[in-house]
Amino acid sequence: MKAVMLTGLEQMELREAPEPKIEKDTDVLLKIERVGVCGSDVHYYETGRIGSQVVEYPYITGHECAATVKAVGKSVTRVKPGEAVAIDPAVSCYNCFQCKLGRENTCYKLRFLGTPGQGTGCLCEYLVMPEESCYPTNGAITLEQAVMCEPLSIAAYSVQQAKLPERANIAILGAGPIGLCTLVSAKAENVKTCYMTEKIPERIEAARRAGATWVGNPDEQDIVTEILKQQPDGLDVAFECAGQQETIDQCVELLRPGGTLILTGIPRFDRISLAIDLTRRKELTIVNIRRQNQCTQKAIDLIASGKVNVDFMITHHFGLEQTQEAFDLVAGYRDGVVKAMIHL
Numbered sequence: 001m002k003a004v005m006l007t008g009l010e011q012m013e014l015r016e017a018p019e020p021k022i023e024k025d026t027d028v029l030l031k032i033e034r035v036g037v038c039g040s041d042v043h044y045y046e047t048g049r050i051g052s053q054v055v056e057y058p059y060i061t062g063h064e065c066a067a068t069v070k071a072v073g074k075s076v077t078r079v080k081p082g083e084a085v086a087i088d089p090a091v092s093c094y095n096c097f098q099c100k101l102g103r104e105n106t107c108y109k110l111r112f113l114g115t116p117g118q119g120t121g122c123l124c125e126y127l128v129m130p131e132e133s134c135y136p137t138n139g140a141i142t143l144e145q146a147v148m149c150e151p152l153s154i155a156a157y158s159v160q161q162a163k164l165p166e167r168a169n170i171a172i173l174g175a176g177p178i179g180l181c182t183l184v185s186a187k188a189e190n191v192k193t194c195y196m197t198e199k200i201p202e203r204i205e206a207a208r209r210a211g212a213t214w215v216g217n218p219d220e221q222d223i224v225t226e227i228l229k230q231q232p233d234g235l236d237v238a239f240e241c242a243g244q245q246e247t248i249d250q251c252v253e254l255l256r257p258g259g260t261l262i263l264t265g266i267p268r269f270d271r272i273s274l275a276i277d278l279t280r281r282k283e284l285t286i287v288n289i290r291r292q293n294q295c296t297q298k299a300i301d302l303i304a305s306g307k308v309n310v311d312f313m314i315t316h317h318f319g320l321e322q323t324q325e326a327f328d329l330v331a332g333y334r335d336g337v338v339k340a341m342i343h344l
Helices: 039-047 143-162 177-188 201-209 223-230 245-254 276-281 296-305 320-331
Strands: 002-008 011-016 027-036 064-072 084-087 126-130 134-136 169-173 193-197 214-216 235-240 255-263 285-288 314-319 339-343
Touching: 002 320, 011 320, 027 084, 027 143, 039 320, 064 126, 064 143, 084 143, 084 296, 134 296, 143 177, 143 235, 143 255, 143 296, 143 339, 169 177, 169 245, 177 193, 177 201, 177 235, 193 223, 193 245, 201 214, 214 223, 223 245, 235 245, 245 255, 245 276, 314 320, 320 339
Parallel strands: 169 193, 169 235, 193 214, 235 255, 255 285, 314 339
Antiparallel strands: 002 011, 027 064, 027 126, 027 339, 064 084, 084 134
């Protein structure tokens, strides 16, 4: 089969790879149809690592995908050949202490698509996944929307973990795919106001069109001052979706006493800092988000019901042989890209 492999920093090649085969009774052989380029994939492309997870070349990356079922193991009942499926890229053991607590996303033995040391990626023609990772779309959403269920599930989980008060006033810092997915997820929960920040003009406009109350550019204005003019008592919840120290600091300033800081963005550095005096005096709650937990079906249902629109985020399309072009585009934040979609 054809596969796109990382062969070095900012280097990719289209190569032949062995086609995977069903080995367990619960395995599903998938024909990959669409793959989304995620910021974490770009981390591996540009730096060869995220924290302790270091790429050994050659390596197949990618974890946002939609597929058609090609074959199933003899115990599989959840899906059948020919069905379109959205994929949860996390594979938990369902047996460890964390899994038994209902925290499959922090499973001690978690394996994740496109993560060095855990699992190969989905930038290839065929992939084998356990049936519990395969969610039939039943024709209710498109293949592109099925890909978007992965980032949307993270956003839906972030909103769920925020425990939003009724008619909440919130901020989302960063209007990339995760930030925009958080916006549409929060709006589905009837937030009162949503303030967003972003530096890229096309993403600012996308956030406005998607229904943000106010969108500001921190390169052009003091976004903390501007938001607090409109919300002098501070905000209930701030979602940090950029993975930057600057935006973490801004979240702390924006929150009211008793507010909640949701850390969804993945920093490229090993440590962050908090203004502990302000954080302590405000008695802020800080919640870390580890991907998502049991929210893939929720994401499918949100899109299928029409409560959430993700189509506007899909801005660019590429063939498999153009994967490096797609990664370069996303890495450089060029041409107003939000989500680049690769078609196999």
